[in-house]
Amino acid sequence: MNEIKVLAELSKHIVNNSSSGLSELKQGKESTLLKNTLNNVYNNDYVASKDLYGTNPNDVRYKMLKVRLKKKLYNNLFFVDFDKYKVGKVHQAELECIKLLHHAHALLRLNELDLVLYLVGKVKKVAIKYEFNNCLIDATELELTCYTESGNYKDFKSCRDDLSRLLKIKLYEREAQTIYQSLKLNAKRSVKLRKSQITTFGSDLKRLYDIYCMIDSFEAFNAYYRASLIYNEMLGNFEAIVDLTIESENKIKSGKINTFRFNRLFNKFELIYSHLRARKLNSGLHYASEYLHELKENTPNWYAYLENYFLLAVHSAKYELASSILQRVQNSSNYLKLSAAAKERWSLYEAYNLLLSETDGACLSGKNPFLIYLPEYSKDKQGFNVAILILQFVYFLKKKETEALLYRIESLKKYILTHLKDSFSLRSKTFLRLLILTVTEDFDADSSRKKGQKLYHRLSEAPTPGDAYAEIEIVPYEHLWEHILVILENEYK
Known part of the structure; x- marks a missing residue:
């Protein structure tokens, strides 16, 4: 039944009704089956067969009816207007x-x-x-x-030579595709398995590059390009992704990559994102501003792009720019249509922007940035749990709710032991320990700064982890630490 439903949905978008096999359907049982499947009247074969023949799905008449309809629906695929999709x-x-x-x-x-x-x-x-x-x-x-x-021997000979050349290229392209597909599949496995195969991934990537250099085809380049993104994100080597995306832009401009096939918008998205993760903030902001007009406003790609643009602005401490991006998103026509997860991310961004851009010190202390409740961390918010914990901590810090902060120390310690055991969590683990330090030092700014120097140095030296493992830093932890020390100086004298 699901097969018919999928094909029936496609039948809504045919170029010419009179040309398709569906024009032959009149008011018979085929038409009834099609119409009622589209309208969700028939949710399964039992309902459909009972209504059409007063019997069960094993009835030969019902089986043959489905065969005839599916044949016409499959033939109809020739007439689907794919512009609609x-x-x-x-x-x-x-x-x-x-x-x-x-x-x-x-x-x-x-x-x-x-x-x-x-x-x-x-x-x-x-x-x-x-x-x-x-x-x-x-x-x-x-x-x-x-x-x-x-x-025609002359044309046959020329054509045979062309085919021989194409088959050799295809052989290498198939090898490149297989390597890329295997790497992509393995990248979806557990963190432990991925780590054990990093060396193999490196040799596979070298082979992909050699194939690309040998045959210089788009398929070979694309396999190498996509595999490079996966491999370097796993390593946290965003510098390499910056180089790859900029080099790809240059290759497009010089005509060295097929301009009709290469997804330039995707490359530009990766270019901006990798600048953010590699902390190349000024050049990242330059590119983000330059390429923004190429994205269609209010589309999913536009919102995703603006997330990275916003984070670049925040990491650069350009809070006015960050506020203007945030306002542009919230005032956009499709904002309310975003997924719940996307809207929650933007709510987090808004709260952090509010924290960093306040001037009178009363903004977060007098008003919950989430209006009623602060979000709770959970598996559903993977990648933002630490960001939420930090925001909760700062919220109670500004409200001077010391008992709530004392209670949260144990929660933070438990979270560190349970969820931040790996090396790629070093920055998050170190920063949470700095938060704990402010409480154990009785909210004294000078003592927290002095005793936190070692942790702060460790934080600054910690490498940026790969995207597959990292918690998201909405604001660099170094900036947040300085902001927290200011709160301690102003509020806990």
Whole structure:
């Protein structure tokens, strides 16, 4: 039943109703099955078979009805308007090649060689433009068959040489794809397994680069590019990702990468994000401002991009810029349509922005930035638990609720022992210990600063962890520590 439902949903977006097989459906049982499946009247086969035939799903009549309808729905895929699904020009071009190749194969069986060569010519024109080597190989093989049947030895020989070259390229591309796919799959496994395979990942990446240098095709480059992002994020080597994304931009400008295939917006997103994680803040802000106009406003990509832009501004201590970005997001037309997780992140950003931009010291002390309740950390907020714990701590610190802070010391210690045992949690673990120190030093600013110097130095020296493991620092811990010391000086004299 789910198969019919998926295909039926696609049938809503056909180019020409009169051309599709669905135009043959009138008011019979096929039409009833299609309509009621789309309208969720039939949620399973038992309901459908009972309504249509007064029987169960094993009834031969019901089984044959489903077979007939599914056949027409699958045929209908030829007429789906993929513009409705925003699949992009690249995928549309590839689908066009596949459709033309289907026609060419059918005509070959009818021995219409001239028509086959005409369609193959159209396929090759598009396939060369987009580097669709699979389609080029299929088209070239069709040409070879036509030249064989027509006795055209000259064109046959030239075509045979082209096919030989394409097959060699494809062999390397398939190897590159396999390496990339294996690396991507292994990157989704447990942290322990990933760590044990880092050396293997490194040698795989070198092989991908060698393949790219050998055949210089888009598929080979893309496999190397995507694998490099995964590998360097696991290592926390965001400097390498900065270099990769900038180099990719330069390759595009100089025409060394297929401009029709390469996802420049994705590359720019990664470029901004890697600048943030590599702490190249000034150049990151420059790029973020330069590329922002290329994203369509109020789209998911636009909101994700602005998150990184906001964090770059905060990490650069440009709080006015951060406030303007935050306001732009909150005033956007689709803000309320964001997922609950996305809106919660922006609420956290708002609270931290409020903390850092306040001037009279009363903002957080007199008002809960989350209006009623502070968020609680949980598995659902993975990556922001430490950020929430810190915000809760600062909130009670500004309210001078010392009993609540004394109670929270044990919670922080337990959290450190339970969740921050790995080396990639060093920065978060060190900063939480600094928070604990302020309480054990009875909220004395001078004593906290002096006794916290060793921890602060350890914090500054700690490397940036890889994205796969790290808690998010909405504000650099170094900046937060200085801000907390100011609170102690002003509020606990």
